[in-house]
Amino acid sequence: MGLKRNFFTLPKETEAEITLIGTGGGYGESMVVRVGRNWIIVDSCINPKTKDVLPLQYLEEIGANLNDVSLVICTHWHNDHIRGLSHILEVCENAKFIVPRVNDKDKFVRFITLDSEKEAKGGFSSIDEFGKCLELSVSKKIKVVRASSNQVLGKIQFNVGGNDLGEFEIDSLSPSESVVAHFDRELGALLDKRFSVVSVPEKGPNDKSVVILIKHKKFSALLGADLEVKENQDQGWHDIINNCLMFNTKPVIYKLPHHGSQNGYHEDIFKNIIGDNAILKLTPWNRGSKLPELEMLKKYREHSTDLFITSPVHNNQPRPKARSKSLHKMAELFSKNLSEMKFELGIVRSRIDLSDSHPMVSVELFGSAFKVAD
Template sequence: MLFSGTDYDLAPAKDEVEVTIIGPGYGEAICIHIGDGRWILVDSCRPQATDLPCALAYLADIGADLSLVAGVVISHWDDDHVRGLGDVIEACPDARVIASNAFKKDEFHVYAAAHKNPLTAKVRAGVKELRRVFELLGERRTPLTGGYPDRQIWAPGSIPLSHGADFSLWTLSPSDAEYENFLTWLSEEIPEITETRRVSVPRLRNDLSTVVLLSVGDIVVLLGGDLEEHRGKPEFGWSAILSSTGRHQSKASLFKIAHHGSLTGHHDDIWTKLLESEPVAVLAPWKLGGGQLPKKSDVERILALTPHAHSTATVHTRAAKLRDSIVKREIKATTKSFRSAAQIPGMVRFRRNVSASAWSTEHFGAAVPLARAHG
């Protein structure tokens, strides 16, 4: 079992919507039940580098039928959101794969082929995983479904459900400006014919992050991915979404907070124009080296906007204890290297009957209310 706890392995009812977020492991994974055992999966993570991807482990624990996974969404190509994604797609043979329209460009495939060397610890980008995804789709002769602003991937009625509520799914980003900006960068990164093959260098900004809005009847969910706001650039980030008139206009009652709750993923108008008042909100923390999110100031900002916020794990802020020279020599004599233990993952599960007016919330593993995320 990935986790334990009362009713953990109890599958959702046919007329129940579920949104489950698992993390941090290495990254985060989201599993969404829309009814009748049908699922939408978003991104992927592993509890450890060699373990089964968390989404597959969870669905196995509750006895879900992977042939009923309708779609797999790749929010963006950062390594911490695609780890194990090839395994997920391979295990879900009938799933439609959705990602930024930029991944359909020949230039990106040339880039991925030229940068498929193993990544170093300091250079993280999900090129290797995406290469495997492309190969799987090629074997299936199934095209990637491109996401872009205001695109309705599934229209109401396209997936009939016994509970009678219509399901729809929209992609709201990346904006046209983000798309063009990425292609410009991509053309600069593709090596010349005589040039030595490179190691993939990640983008410093999440300019290809795909924000997803889905609805089941009156239930609306907004998944913020890692989309960041760029002050003074209304054609980028959340500003571009907020200014759009072509998107689904209903407000969401549940929000997967963008970019691990960071200030760069925040825009005041998200909370007034895209979300219901005091929505249910959730995030998965992020930690790499000395950096970690959310910060205490992020937690305070989010809790001022909604008291119904949750985190899949705590964020440890205590500095590592200094080791004296004798201890260091003993460690060096018995092992090649040492590093901090991986952050313990957790899971927050939200469920709501299609005829109900409120979400139920369950915590598993290291998950906590956001107010307790910084211990």
């Protein structure tokens, strides 16, 4: 598979795109997806020095029209997935806002208010950022869709020059009904106890992550968010493996969940869901615990030789494939002066030409991104 070097270009009219943006160091990740003439932004992250919202900056750099962003998806409300999301909603005026489903709106709004106390004490409240998104949804009349398992979020017909290139379907595969019910009970118990210091609930945001499936008759992609494997067969990846109704083909692109960690891995995902030698993409976590561990990189490599990571894991130091200096120049143009922040921007971009009878998925690497070698 060849690596292309042309960063500042829109996909061709007939191409779809699945792009992973990672920041290393725990600063965050985002995905930018093109389906038909529409763009989808999944989660958000920022440049910690310039505060630029990276998925927006990417779209602007390649010349995309932000009015073509039709969906903004918040998979869950962890800091590394939500920073800058409210700004995306401000400027993408035609987008619907997809959030994890919550049963009791009043309880959730009260929970947001309690959690914002973290920010007053000097920390970053991801729930406060999410609260801004909900406020914007009211003031700008943005349609909010609450995602859960086995749900169709949208369908987009793809026509170019009078040629029908097929329909895209965007599905949510989680959170499961069991997780949603558990979350409602958690919030009720939390409010009843009237905690003076609010912490993340017993089951954290990862459990409520929205896993996204992008489907087309010629390919599909699975975006794993941070969903984990739980003992309960009705929750997490077990629920998708056992109960998902949305698959019709095996995805050829898989964004690995939770930084490729052990708690996001289940062998049956690869046995029953993912295609052989699919393109695997992940972002690392380089704060405190280092993810993914070298053992997990080796395990994922057993399932596919096409394993890509947006930047190195500094305690594992997986061996990158040699690449030219021109790719690093692209990253310098895209985000300048990053070294002081120990911030490593990496982009793994895939495009697929749906006008081809047997289309192939390309992979382009920019910045600190590399293919994991043996």
